[in-house]
Amino acid sequence: xxxxxxxxxxxxxxxxxEALVSGAPYRGIAKRFGLSESAVYRHKSEHLPxxxxxxxxxxxxxxxxxxxxxxxxxxxxxxxxxxxAEKVGDLRTALAAxxxxxxxxxxxxxxxxxxxxxPVVNVLVSAEWAAIRATIVEVLGPYPSEVSSxxxxxxxxxxxxxx
Amino acid sequence: xxxxxDLAMALDRVVFTREALGLEPDGWQARVLRxxxxxxxMNCCRQSGxxxxxxxxxxxxxxxxxxxxxxxxSPSMRQSSELFRKVTNLLSRLETRPTLTEDNxxxxxxxxxxxxxxxxxxxxxxxxxxxxxxxxxxxDLHAVDHGAALRFELGxxxxxxxxxxxxxxxxxxxxxxxxxxxxxxxxxxxxxxxxGTVSFVAGAAAVGVGHSGTAEQRxxxxxx
Numbered sequence: 001x002x003x004x005x006x007x008x009x010x011x012x013x014x015x016x017x018e019a020l021v022s023g024a025p026y027r028g029i030a031k032r033f034g035l036s037e038s039a040v041y042r043h044k045s046e047h048l049p050x051x052x053x054x055x056x057x058x059x060x061x062x063x064x065x066x067x068x069x070x071x072x073x074x075x076x077x078x079x080x081x082x083x084x085a086e087k088v089g090d091l092r093t094a095l096a097a098x099x100x101x102x103x104x105x106x107x108x109x110x111x112x113x114x115x116x117x118x119p120v121v122n123v124l125v126s127a128e129w130a131a132i133r134a135t136i137v138e139v140l141g142p143y144p145s146e147v148s149s150x151x152x153x154x155x156x157x158x159x160x161x162x163x
Numbered sequence: 164x165x166x167x168x169d170l171a172m173a174l175d176r177v178v179f180t181r182e183a184l185g186l187e188p189d190g191w192q193a194r195v196l197r198x199x200x201x202x203x204x205m206n207c208c209r210q211s212g213x214x215x216x217x218x219x220x221x222x223x224x225x226x227x228x229x230x231x232x233x234x235x236x237s238p239s240m241r242q243s244s245e246l247f248r249k250v251t252n253l254l255s256r257l258e259t260r261p262t263l264t265e266d267n268x269x270x271x272x273x274x275x276x277x278x279x280x281x282x283x284x285x286x287x288x289x290x291x292x293x294x295x296x297x298x299x300x301x302x303d304l305h306a307v308d309h310g311a312a313l314r315f316e317l318g319x320x321x322x323x324x325x326x327x328x329x330x331x332x333x334x335x336x337x338x339x340x341x342x343x344x345x346x347x348x349x350x351x352x353x354x355x356x357x358x359g360t361v362s363f364v365a366g367a368a369a370v371g372v373g374h375s376g377t378a379e380q381r382x383x384x385x386x387x
Contacts, residue, residue, distance in 0.1 A: 125259070129166065130275060134229055137173050145175075145197040152175035156182075159167040 006035055007043035020044045021070050021107070023100070049110035068108075075104040164258070173227040180219050184256050192216045196223075202349055205333045206342050209303065213333050217298045218249035220331060224296045225277035226261060231295040235281040238315050242302055244268060247281035294328075301334030309341050317348050 007016055012033055019029045020040070030037040082097035140148050157163045172179040176196035180186050188196060195205060195216050207213040221233045235250070237243040247269065254260065254271075265272040270280040299319050304312035316332060332349060 129169075130229055133170055133173050133227065136170065137227055140174065141199070145199050148174040149177070149197065152171040152178050155167040155171035155174070156178065159165050159171065 005043055005047055006039045007033075008047055010035070016040070016043070017048060017067060018070065020048060021067050022074070023103075049107070071104055071107055075101060075108065078104060176219060176223045179223050183258070184219065184253055186215075186219075188216070188219075196220065201329055203329075203331045204346060204349055205331060206335065206345065207333070208335055214246055214249050214300065215253075217300065217331055217333055218246060218253050221246075221250050221279055221296065221298055222253050225271075225273055225275075225279055228295060229275035229277060231277045232293060233277075233279045233296045234294045234298065235279065236297065236299040236319060237281075237283065238301065238304060238311075240283045242300060243281040243283055246298065246300055247279065250279055296329050296331070298331045299333065301332075303335050305334055305341050305345070309344075313344060313348055316345065 007013060010016060010033060016029060016033055016035075019032075020043075026037050026040045026044075029035070030040045078097050078101040082094055082101060085091070085094035085097055137148075140151065154163065168182065172183055177188055177193045180188050180192075180196060189212065192212055192215075195203065196219060205213050205217070217235075221235065224231055224233050235243050235246045237246065251266075251271065262274040263271055264274055269282070270278060272278045297319070299316065301312045301315060304315065312334065319330075332345070334345075
């Protein structure tokens, strides 16, 4: 049975999420709330976006909106800093602002469900699928072509959601 | 594309032609694509689409039959490479191109080990055996030198007959007698199913594929 996330179960979870969204270092958050650094990191990467999305839809809507707004505010702020740094030619600050803005965009993308970081496996190019497919084609080969055509038609209907 | 659509295309070359290549085959082409016999005679006029149809058959074979060999043979290297170019052109139409381990002017090898090789017939008879599909194209050789074209087709039957499962003979025999002779030559070397296509004067569209006597009759009707 998988172990529950100690941050999700934490009574001050909302404060922890806020600290994570604001970009506070993991070590500091872990120390402040009596957690392990790895638990905080795992919570941010695996549970925070899901939590915010879920919260947006149900009873924690207000909290989630608050967190979303904070991310948006951070993004606005980062872009302001970038603009100011560019005006005075402070390239180091500008690069840091770009980096922060990119991180904000990633987080917003996750919240909007636009970034899916789960690995995608295309089974259609796998050797196993090629072997299965070749076997089916070979077995049906000796039968009249109408048989293969009928199966093919049914499969197309299945693909189109008509079965 | 999902697994169901992929399997549907593997099972039916007409579906493959429509869905993967974006081409709509004519009725006679659909019958050729669904042909499951051992020998097929495609006696079509120029520009009727016989080379494209043959190229679809070749491409489908190598895509869905791992480890197979498809031979494209003609009396000359130029004709063989023309047909091979058709295959590569169709390959480029695929949304997801298969990984090729070899791709040159005369042959290609897929990661699955399947190969398409184009050759003049003289080399093929010496070097290759065990092809799952042999496609030969005499082009308009029957019109120029019918005897030479017949000898070429007969030579292929005898020279590359080691384990070949299916053969497709393309080309244009202009006169009904020539078509009969072609059929006789090809049928005389085995009992595999033979399908004769209708032959037309240049520029006219092909309209059908027939078994046995129907092909000659349509041919005769058209020319008369």
